[in-house]
Amino acid sequence: MADMDPETNPHTEHIGDEEEPLFSNLDLFLFTLIVGLVGKNIIVFYGSQTGTGEEFANRLAKDAQRYGMKGMAADPEEYSMGELARLAEIQNSLAIFCMATYGEGDPTDNAQDFYDWLQENDDEDLSGLNYTVFALGNKTYEHYNAMGKYVDKRLEELGAKRIFDLGLGDDDGNLEEDFISWREQFWPAVCEHFGVEASGDDSSIRQYELKVHNDINMNKVFTGEIGRLKSFEVQKPSGKASWKKPVWRNRALCTVGQSLNDTFCRFRYESGDHVAVFPTNDSELVNKLGEILGVDLDVVISLNNLDEESNKKHPFPCPTTYRTALTHYLDITNPPRTNVLYELAQYASDPKDQENMRKMASSSPEGKALYQSWVLDSCRNIRAILEDMPSLKPPIDHLCELLPRLQARYYSIASSSKVHPNSIHICAVVVEYETKTGRVNKGVATNWLKNKLVNGHKSTVPMYIRKSQFRLPFKASNPVIMIGPGTGIAPFMGFIQERGWLKEQGKDVGETVMYFGCRHKNEDYIYQEELEEAEKKGVLTQLNVAFSRDQAHKVYVQHDLKKNKEHVWKLIHTDNAHIYVCGDARNMAKDVQTAFYEIAEEFGGMTRTQATDYVKKLMTKGRYSQDVWS
């Protein structure tokens, strides 16, 4: 049982002699606080080192009001967490935990005691305690969100009731977005769990307030810029400066696979870097949406955040027009998430439609199944949903608040700036497919690029270079092993060009080995000419191509690797080769890694554990690099 005696509270050591602490040396009793003093039923505890976890906790506490409940944020260091079980005595009570992970999967300082308490008390009975956890962390660290995950699991082990799924916030991606999306689904679930109606006229809570600008200087209106509007900065740019570059050449590499090769004008880059492209939505689709919603798309508006503590003043650059927002800033092609359906449900005049929308947004099994089949499996985007549910007539400003931002697309650059200083090549598969509803869905960026007329009007591409760490070795004499099936070959075209250039410069260039794979030699063997040419010239000292479906059994890059295991081992272990893997993260990258383990086991006399360590060390030392996506 936790030590309840305040006199032995270790906190007293921290308090300075000269200062008068704001709180007494006693841990405040949680229970009295809840019941007697403040009358709250939702407590948001935070494990925070740099204040973000605390900020989220404050916002959640504020949210509670909008849902007819009373919340407060609390620092676990200041309370005797051993009283947690007593929260269950309060009706409709809920403990929310915003827990950040620090360092190597550790709790933040203010959560250390709570963590220790959780670990030590196996016989603590938390049944009747409702809880949920939002975890703050960073994916680049090995123990991603370890603390949040631990708290979520441990509370359940101790008998508490989880009323909503663990939220995972990734600071390496976009922590704020992760928090907001989790929050949007969290509160409806809480209301449903407690059988509480959210207060207010709408059953939905608007985050932004619409302001229509009837008389505005058009110089102050955003027309698609990602960042600064000329010299007038209205908000912190969410992307970097856009460079509009003309399209120079647009060539299809092969018929069936539909890969395309676009080139742009000069920009400083290294082979291995990525280029981020800002596509725009199909204008026909945008017009259609305006038609269905029955609005004038060219009205100038702003959407202003009602939460003053948020750093995000607007959902996208404002002031702007609906047309610009739908064309440049909002994602209108992906199936909407459940929170969007939930918020839009109120605008369906047909009660059956409304019921279905809410159902799909709920956590019930039939609801989830309905969402899966009607939205996801049928690939319904917002246009399809509006068309197939004619009674659904949402106001366009609310829709704009709900739709996610249109994301830039990243491509690995497929050229070397040494050989092509004035252009950047990319390699992508044009996305186009028919859905179950008979509609044709098209990929935003690939179709937009494909339709860029060479030297035609408006054939510029807003883009920026994102430096990567995917680099050829410093010494040309180091051998390289490149593994890149499908469009994963992109950065290696740049690498191969560069190795060829180094050779021409008279440098001593080490072995340059390529492992490529695709389905059929005659259909999607992209860059075949270039690769065979490089092999002929000796720039590629070895070219291995696996055609997975040209024979009865599947042949992939990892099979080819293992065929050459002795040579591969010599390159790695004796010749200091650098390994590069590019392409599919889910299967290929893992299978390739396993092939390397097997080779290390066989030729290096290692156990599986040692082989894994060996490969891991290669990664740490920059000799095994991956550029993979899922």
Place this chain on the structure above:
Amino acid sequence: MEAERRTQMSAEQTENRDLSEQIKEVTKESHVRAENTELMLSFQRGQVTLPQYKLLLCSLYEIYQALEEELDRNSNHPAVAPIYFPAELARLKSIETDLEYFYGPAWREKIVVPAATQRYCHRLRQIGKENPEYLVAHAYTRYLGDLSGGQVLGRIAQKSMGLKSSEGLSFFAFPGVSSPNLFKQLYRGRMNSVELTAEERSGVLEEAVRAFELNIQVFDGLQKMLSVAGNLQQESSTNSNAVYRKTLQFPGSLSPMVRMALGLFVALAAVMGLYAL
């Protein structure tokens, strides 16, 4: 058979040790020492004040100026070229921006440089002239430290000093590095491609330990400087502390000890960096 195999593996491993691994090992002890100072722990509790941070920035300015000038001058030297990443790593401009933010346009005249900082800079100039191959030890210690602890320290500093935006904190931002972890891997690979004789190599390793010690001395120097000032301040401190408390977000936290060592920051940066190296 199994045991034989394993000893064979480890024998091979110790012979072909990479520079990145050796540096990590050789500075492990200094690292543990610094990491466990009271000051480092209290820094993590967000106890750095604006005056302290400004003083630290002055020292960082001098140090990076020396380091980066020597790196630039020796950029073609075979032991520097592989690890030369000015676009991604250089700190001088960002520190200047921060100094201007805190001290105003006449910041150059207001810079204060304690003796330990001067010693550090002197050493950097010396090796820039006489042993450029040792520069990698300093670059590694400082830059990878900044990259590792950087983001977190930046946010701690922001909160503890009550800064609103990221103004004054450009030192912590590395816009040219999309992934600190991947960059460190690349950097280690580059370090390992530097060709050194056995003598040069042991010199580099020695220099890495020295780099660490120099950083700690800078921090000690700043601490002494501030504790003198701090003792004078403490008599009339209650007012300012109350004001300070308002800028912190969480009521339960403690007011900073005025004789807080700023240089903790430096040690922290170096230490956290090494910790993750």
